C-alpha cells in the first residue's frame with residue numbers, strides 16, 4: 105500500500121467523531137491494505153511494533169525536529185521547528201507546513217528516492233532506525249529519519265512525525281481496531297478477543313482473521329517467550345468480595361515489581377508489567393526457573409527485594425535492580441531479589457487462561473518445586489479459601505505483621521483476563537490511597553541541582569471528549585539526588601519544549617504520588633489540586649493506566 109493512500113485514509117478517519125463511523129473507515133482501510141495489513145493495523149494506532157514487543161524507536165522530539173529541519177532546507181533550524189510546535193501544539197501540523205523534500209546529502213539519495221513511499225518501506229526504515237545502537241547512533245537515526253522526511257508529501261510528513269513521536273492521536277484506539285477487524289473480515293468478536301489476548305498483536309490478528317477466519321483465530325495460542333498483558337486488580341474490601349463470590353481466595357500482596365516468567369524447558373524470559381524484557385537484569389529469576397520449574401510454563405508473579413532472612417524490603421529496592429543494564433552482578437550483591445508466583449497461564453503446551461483461578465493455582469503448585477528455596481521464603485504464596493470475614497482478617501493481619509503491603513482477594517472461579525482491571529481481583533491495602541499520575545512538565549533546578557530536572561508537574565488522565573492530561577499538582581520536595589538523577593535521565597528525552605527553566609514533557613512517565621488531601625482549585629483547569637503532593641515511587645506502567653481526573657473527583661467527594 106502506498107503511504108500517501110494510508111495517510112489519506114487517516115485524514116478521513118481524523119475528521120470523523122462517531123465511533124461507528126471510525127470503525128467503518130478503519131475496516132475499509134483494512135480491506136484495502138493487502139499484504140501490508142499487519143503494518144497498517146499497527147500504524148493506525150500509532151504503533152510500529154506489536155503490543156507485546158517493548159522495542160521503542162527512541163526518537164525524542166529534538167531528534168525529530170532536527171531531521172525535519174534538515175529536510176526543510178538551510179533556512180529552517182531544529183529550534184524553529186521546536187518553536188512552531190510549541191505555538192501550534194501539534195508536530196504533525198508543523199511538519200505538513202514545511203517545504204520538505206528537495207534536500208541532498210547523506211540519506212537523501214536512495215535508489216528509489218523519486219518513487220512514492222510505501223507503508224512497507226516506512227515500516228522497514230523505522231525498524232532499522234530502532235535497531236540503530238552504539239556510538240553515533242543518534243546521528244545515524246537522524247540521517248534515516250531525514251531520508252524519510254525528505255521523500256514525504258505534506259500529509260505523509262504530518263503522520264510520519266506523529267508516528268515517530270508516539271502522538272498519532274487520530275482517534276483510533278485498540279477497541280476500534282478490534283471492531284474493525286471483526287467487521288472487515290466478518291469474524292465473531294469473541295474469536296478476535298481471544299486471539300488478541302493470547303497474541304497481543306493486532307497486526308497478526310487482523311491478518312489471521314482475513315486469511316484463516318474464525319478457525320485460525322481460535323487456533324492462536326500463547327507462546328512461551330511472547331509476553332501477555334498482566335491481569336490487573338481494583339481496590340476493594342473483604343465484605344465486597346464475600347458478597348460477590350461466597351468463597352474468596354486470599355493471598356498476600358507482595359510489594360515488589362510484577363514479572364511474567366516464561367520457561368521453555370531450556371530458556372527463560374522475564375518480562376515486566378509493560379512487557380519489557382528484563383531477563384538480563386534479574387539473573388536470579390532464570391536460575392530459579394532452571395532449578396525449580398518442572399515443565400515449560402508461563403507464570404505470573406512478583407519479584408521482591410529480601411534481606412538475608414527472606415523478609416521483604418521496600419519496593420524501591422527492587423526498582424534499583426529492575427532496570428539495570430550494566431553491573432548486574434554488583435547490583436545483585438547489594439540487593440537480592442526473590443521470586444513470588446501467584447498464577448499459571450500456560451503449562452506444558454496447554455493454555456490455562458480460561459481455567460478457573462483455583463485450578464490454575466493448583467497447576468502452579470504442581471509446576472513449581474520450591475523445596476530448595478526455603479531460605480528465601482515461600483515462592484508460591486499460601487492461598488486461603490475464606491467464606492467468612494474472620495478468616496480473611498486473620499490472613500490480612502499475618503500479611504501485615506510479616507511486612508507485606510496488604511492482601512489480594514480473588515474470585516476462585518474467575519478466568520485470567522489479560523490487561524483487564526476487572527472485579528475478580530481486588531487489592532486491599534491499609535495505607536491511604538496514592539495516585540498514579542503522569543509527569544507533564546518540570547523545571548531545571550538551581551545551584552547544586554542545576555543539572556537536574558525538579559518541581560514535577562503531575563497530571564491526571566482525562567477520558568472522553570477532552571482526552572489528554574490535566575495538571576493537578578507539583579511534586580517538589582523530599583526527593584533524593586539519586587532519584588532526581590534517575591528522573592532527569594528518564595525525562596530528558598521527553599522534553600517537548602523549553603521556556604526559561606520550565607520544560608514541557610511528553611506524557612509518558614508515571615509517578616505514584618501521595619498527598620494530604622484534594623482541594624478544589626482555581627489555579628488548575630482541572631479544578632482539583634493535591635495538597636502536599638509527594639513522590640512515593642516511580643511506576644513502571646504506561647500513561648494510559650494512570651489515574652483519571654474522574655477518580656480524583658470521586659476521592660475528593662469521599663467516595
Ligand SMILES: Nc1ncnc2c1ncn2[C@@H]1O[C@H](COP(=O)(O)OP(=O)(O)OP(=O)(O)O)[C@@H](O)[C@H]1O
Pocket residue numbers: 334335336337338355356357358359360361362406446485512531
Ligand atoms: N498475590 C498477588 N496477586 C496479584 N498481584 C499481586 C500479588 N502480590 C502483589 N501483587 C501486585 O499487585 C498488583 C495488583 O494491583 P494493580 O493491578 O492495581 O497493579 P498496580 O497498579 O501496580 O497496583 P499497586 O500499586 O497496588 O501494586 C499487581 O500488578 C502485582 O504487581
